[in-house]
Amino acid sequence: MTYLVTLISAIVVNNFVLTYFVGICPFIGVSKKIDSALSMGLAVTFVMTITATVTWIINHYVLIAFGLPFLEYVSYIVVIASLVQFVEMFIKKTSPALYRTLGIFLPLITTNCAILFVALIQAMRELGFLESVVQGFGAGVGFTLAIVIMAGIREQLEVADIPRAFRGAAITLITAGILALAFMGFTGLTSA
């Protein structure tokens, strides 16, 4: 039950993009078409779940065990960068079809702040192992949900007559604002 609450909370209530503003770069950059938005979302979910697992282990069995908390940021970023590289090579070898879908998005993920945020927030909230993994997965699903909705709206915006000054990032941000307002309706659904 706790895990279900953690999952729902990570997907809608504390949606990473719309409440913590992490992962905004791909949210704005890769949300022009629904298919590419979905692929990006899947790639992020995949890397996020693995990152949550690996960084939890590193945090508890290396950093805390040896009293090195000041190395947190340095070790997380190295882990994430090498993990993304490894995942890319692994997918390329094992599933060329999946690689064609996710391939170009994987390098971008290293600098996606949502991934680092997953690692940071589990250490801050002192989550247990399974809870961390569930939260990482839920955050990824939440990101996918937000970016796919955004892409759907932007496909419609293509044909709209937008005032010149608002074109581009400006109208995208305002749309995101309205989307965030809608997501605020989920507040109070869970207490976590």
Add this chain to the structure above:
Amino acid sequence: MADTTVHRSITTEFMKGIVRDNPVFVQVLGMCPVLAVTTSVANGIGMGLATTFVLVFSTLIASTVKGGVPPQVRIPVYAVVIATFVTIADLVLKAFFPPLSASLGPYVPLIVVNCIIMGRVEAFATRNRPGLSLVDALGMGAGFTLSLMVLGAVREILGSGALLGVALFGEGFSPMLVMILPPGAFLTLGVLMAVFNAVKAKNDPVLIRT
């Protein structure tokens, strides 16, 4: 003659970060701290200065060691350099400005993945001499800090009816709470960006891209 050219190019390099290539309003980079911490002017200044500190030292190091780093591993190398300076900034904030550190929360460590820093390191510092990279970093940092201040000011005035913590309006003012909540961040930045575009288009019609 040579002296004036160098001087002018230094001024241009510095000023481009503030208006022409403003990291927030033009390049749309580093959005996560821009939206997250600008609930007040003080937070905006704190985040802007912390980012500028990391940006300046990372580009200095990157442009100094650029010859010795093999191109294949340059991203991890620069990431470690950036993460080191972020750790320094975080520890300094925690030690000397605990309230600011608490209100910026996890967004201080997130400076590591701020695209402005990796972007300037990749696009400028690895191709230019340390001196010019320093000027570029200072300009970008100033542009970033100013943008955060403007955004923080708008949101603090509308959302809390105050500026730098000093109440501006009388008792009768009821603040627009939404402005300091997440949706307000998106709306304010979207509108400010449109204003920036409109002003830019008026001053230089060639610059606006459609």
